[in-house]
Amino acid sequence: DTAVSQTPKYLVTQMGNDKSIKCEQNLGHDTMYWYKQDSKKFLKIMFSYNNKELIINETVPNRFSPKSPDKAHLNLHINSLELGDSAVYFCASSQSGSKGDTQYFGPGTRLTVL
Amino acid sequence: GQQLNQSPQSMFIQEGEDVSMNCTSSSIFNTWLWYKQDPGEGPVLLIALYKAGELTSNGRLTAQFGITRKDSFLNISASIPSDVGIYFCAGRRGAGNMLTFGGGTRLMVKP
Numbered sequence: 001d002t003a004v005s006q007t008p009k010y011l012v013t014q015m016g017n018d019k020s021i022k023c024e025q026n027l028g029h030d031t032m033y034w035y036k037q038d039s040k041k042f043l044k045i046m047f048s049y050n051n052k053e054l055i056i057n058e059t060v061p062n063r064f065s066p067k068s069p070d071k072a073h074l075n076l077h078i079n080s081l082e083l084g085d086s087a088v089y090f091c092a093s094s095q096s097g098s099k100g101d102t103q104y105f106g107p108g109t110r111l112t113v114l
Numbered sequence: 115g116q117q118l119n120q121s122p123q124s125m126f127i128q129e130g131e132d133v134s135m136n137c138t139s140s141s142i143f144n145t146w147l148w149y150k151q152d153p154g155e156g157p158v159l160l161i162a163l164y165k166a167g168e169l170t171s172n173g174r175l176t177a178q179f180g181i182t183r184k185d186s187f188l189n190i191s192a193s194i195p196s197d198v199g200i201y202f203c204a205g206r207r208g209a210g211n212m213l214t215f216g217g218g219t220r221l222m223v224k225p
Contacts, residue, residue: 004156041200043157043215056212090156102147103213105156 003027004106006091012112013081020077021109023091031055032074033103034066035090043090049074050096078111086113120203120216128224133190135219137203145206146179146186147213152199160201161188195223 004025013019025032033056034046048056052068063079074091091106120137127133137146145164149157161172163179163186170177177188186203203216 041151041218041220043202043218045212048212092156102159102162105149105158107154107156 004091004093004104006089006106006109008109009107010110010112012114014114015081015083017081018077018079019081019111020075021089021091021111022073022075023106024073025091025093025104025106026072027093027095027104029093029095029104030071031094031096032068032071033092033094034074034076035092035105037088037090037108039087047074047076081111081113083113086111118203118205118214118216120219122219123217124220124222126222126224127193129193129195131193133193133197133221134187135201135203136185136187137205137216138185139205140184141207142183143186143205143207143214144183146177147204147206148175148177148186148188149202149204150199151202151218157202190221193221193223195225197221198223 007022031050033048035043036046037043045058046060047066049068065077068074088108088110090108092103094103118137118139147162148160150160151157161170161177166179166183167181168179174191200218200220202218204213206213
């Protein structure tokens with residue numbers, strides 16, 4: 001069974017469009033994350049939600065808006081896409097607690113903005 | 115934000131060789147994690163370290179939490195072709211679950 005799943009796996013779109021990426025986890029975790037991995041493979045946290053509440057919001061343009069309808073889902077909506085948004089976006093989840101650092105990653109969504 | 119310095123950036127080795135990579139920081143971390151990313155996939159956790167000085171193994175992989183809490187090491191013994199991938203260190207400084215990732219070590223193994 002897939003633990004953390006993301007859709008779509010690939011997304012190619014034009015500059016200026018609005019798009020969404022969906023993430024679901026079936027691990028029963030209470031915390032979910034969005035990461036951006038650039039072409040040099042640097043992984044950078046974007047957002048973190050705990051029990052549907054935003055707890056981390058790194059310096060990300062407000063064109064990016066995460067939404068967590070429930071603990072098992074964290075979607076990422078991006079408005080007015082720009083060339084620099086091209087990257088691989090990873091969703092992850094973990095269970096908060098003393099050893100809640102074990103984050104499980106989804107397979108990634110490769111976004112290409114033309 | 116805080117960056118972890120991971121080295122080497124890439125390694126090209128012969129099958130059967132041992133591999134070492136490390137991660138350093140100017141700040142103290144309370145947790146160190148090592149992940150592996152295969153092409154087209156998300157990072158997968160290999161080893162988690164929670165205590166300074168801790169040495170933990172997972173098969174042919176061994177990782178250590180540095181005594182100073184500012185570094186960590188990952189060793190792979192007797193490498194095989196499926197070890198190919200990008201290895202990331204990640205650290206957590208304090209309360210909360212925010213991880214900081216190193217820049218990755220790209221490992222290539224020649225059969």
